[in-house]
Amino acid sequence: MKIATWNVNSVRTRLEHVTNWLLANPVEVLCLQETKVIDADFPRSPFTELGYHPAVCGQKSYNGVAILSRLPLEEVTVGFTPQLGEATVGEFDVQKRLISATVAGVRVISVYIPNGADYGSEKYLYKLHWLKLLREYLQRTLKDYPDLCICGDYNIAPDDRDIHFTTEPNRPVTGTTEVERQAFKDLLALGLGDAFRKFNAEAEQYSWWDYRAAAFRRNLGWRIDHHLLSHPLYEKAIACTIDVTPRQWTKPSDHTPVVVEF
Known part of the structure; x- marks a missing residue:
């Protein structure tokens, strides 16, 4: 089985990119982020024609x-609320950032973690709270689903190998701060493993590049799209790769697919 994750930065804008990629890379599962479309307007037909069943959770212009x-999708749920309850989750499911389903016995979660904007801002604090809810959500989910893959755009570079510059403690940059990196480590501490790092320990392996300053051509990127796997699934993983090809296309997403294989 192959599971891919891709922040497409608008599924309708990149529809041809996504379908062409699937034709060339017929993975069993593709998780998307930043679809930026309400559920009623999600372009289902192009995917069903390729043999894919879509489960969607979106909103207008943002997130999704x-x-x-x-393969058949079973037990589809959206957001934190099904696991944690409305009293705990509150407003944190208003933004459409998490969808889960079981595929061939594997619990697959597509997640779009908040960017966080400026360090110390209200959006940064929102991100930290969201990450706490995610940890609690995963802690409960792992009890029911030993084979779990949570993949998507985490908006966190786990360490300095994952960014094109060296961090400085006195100049915090959102996505690289110690608090965010500790939150990422706290997820790993649940018994999850970073699939890409199982096979590749090298620096300068990125999944996102800014549109500005010729960042892709100069490889000034970040590795912020991750597959975290429960221990049994981590042991079964035989490869995890970043496919940079779509980032070379005309008007691409600023992210590119990351694929794990079992």
């Missing part, structure tokens, strides 16, 4: 996540 699967 989806799971496309060539």
